[in-house]
Amino acid sequence: MTDATEFAPGLMIRGITAPQKLSDYKLIAFDMDSTLITIECIDEIADATGKKEEVAAITEATMRGEITDFKDSLRQRVGKLGGVTEADMAIVLAERLKLSPGAETLVKAAKAAGLKVLLVSGGFTYFAEHVRALLDIDFVRANVLESKDGVLTGGLVEQAWGDICDGAEKRRTLLEVASLIGIDASQCIAVGDGSNDIPMMQVAGLSVAYHAKPRVRNEAKVAINEGGLDRLLEVLK
Template identity: 90%
Template sequence: MTDATEFAPGLMIRGITAPQKLADYKLIAFDMDSTLITIECIDEIADATGKKAEVAAITEATMRGEITDFKDSLRQRVAKLAGVTEADMARVLKERLQLSPGAASLVKAARAAGLKVLLVSGGFTYFAEHVRGLLNIDFVRANVLEVRDGVLTGGLIEQTWGDICDGAEKRRTLLEVASLIGISPAQCIAVGDGSNDIPMMQAAGLSVAYHAKPRVRNEAKVAINEGGLDRLLEVLQ
């Protein structure tokens, strides 16, 4: 992380003075996979068809920024999910989905400080809505997997805003929700780990990289490289 200073072990800051006040912000936006939760859902779903390694390799290259067209990357990966059943997805949700360390504490603190919470994901509503319930999240935007007769088709369902929530859509959603609740982008925090989170991080007043890829850490004002999400509370008190 260029021009960064170590605020505490495993916690880097750049371009800000700390500690700041959490209550100075009004919205916190989170990526889901490998940020609010510990897994990449699409990789775990692919495990049901024996294609986890193949799909995970595309996911990793996309998050590192080596594959720059997120929409095309996601379509490729979702196509490999054809034949996965709703029962397979339920198993992933029950057996593999876990909140990241400190996620509940950070969201609870943010809500107590008066912030609204947004989950904006290139993943899927099937999991995002579950996480919404776990954390009492205010707004969710994610992709919808097409299901016919209890089986994934390998396609996505178009929504009113489009069919794929990529980096540009994440940024647009952050700005849309900010406008909806009457705040400026400077009053937003954006937390993510992959290249498709960079556009919303650049739009927000405070950008936070969580156990992120190098390119993402280099864009962030705060980089949590060790420990849980609640380490942000060391910077925002």
């Protein structure tokens, strides 16, 4: 992380004076996969078709920024999910989806300080709505997997805003929700781990990289490299 200082072991800051007040912000936006939760859902779904390794390699390259077209990358990966059943998805949700350490603590603290919470994901509503319920999240934007008779087709469902929530859509969503609740982007916190989170991190008042790829850490004002999401509360009192 360029020009960063170690605020505490495994916690880097850049361009800010800490501690700041959590209540100075009004919206916190989270990526989902490998940020609010510990898994990449698409990789785990692909396990049902025996294609986890193949899909996970594309996911990793995309999150590192080595594959720059997120939409094309996602369509490629979703295309490999044809034939996965809703029962397979339910197993991933029940047995593999876990909240990241500190996620519940950070979200509760943010809500107690008066912030609204946004989950904005390049993943899928099937999992995002479950996480919304677990954490009492206010706003969710994610992709919808197309299914027919309880089986995934390998396609995505067009929504009012488009069919794929990529980096540009994450940025637009953060700004849209900020406008909706009557705040400026400078009053927003954006938390993510992959290169598709960078656009929303660049417009937010505070950008947070969580166990992130190198490119993302280099963009962030706060980088949590060790420990849970609640380590942000060491920077924001």
